[in-house]
Amino acid sequence: MTLHQESNRYSISTGDHLLTVRNKKRMDMTAVKEIERFDQEEFYVKTSQGNLLIRGEELKIVHLDVDKGLLTLEGNVKLLQYDDEENGLSKGFLHKLFG
Template sequence: MTIHQESARYTISSGDHLVTVRNRKRMDMTSVKSIERFDQEEFYVNTSQGHLLIRGEELRIVHLDVDKGLLTLEGEVKQFQYDESESGLSKSFLHKLFG
């Protein structure tokens, strides 16, 4: 990923996946393909770099632009983790049911 600074602005190459967390209260993402599932405690997001699991409290979508692949969440971010396997969604679901 290349970030270019133009005066006080930063530009990010198209297609790059970027995650920014501000004070664990706001999370901005690029290259978001879809949101597989979400509630106030957990988001499961499909990105260009794989599935991203975000856990926290009182999580909510502030901004979503599917065409541009942009997502902004607010709430208390406690954990985020990439899942390399394609079956991560079903594993998490089954694990929750049968633990």
């Protein structure tokens, strides 16, 4: 990932995935392709770098720009887990139940 500075502004190259967590209470991310499912305790997000599982408490969407792939969440973030495989987290869950 390359950050470019232009007069006190930073731009991120298109397609690069950047995740910023502030005090475990606010999360900003880029290169979001799809939000597959979400509720107040769990978000499952597809990014350019794989599937991302976010768990916490009182999670909510603060900002979503589908065209630019930007997502901002607020809440108490407890867990971040990436999975490179398509549907890998679901497969792991089913494997634990029936495997």
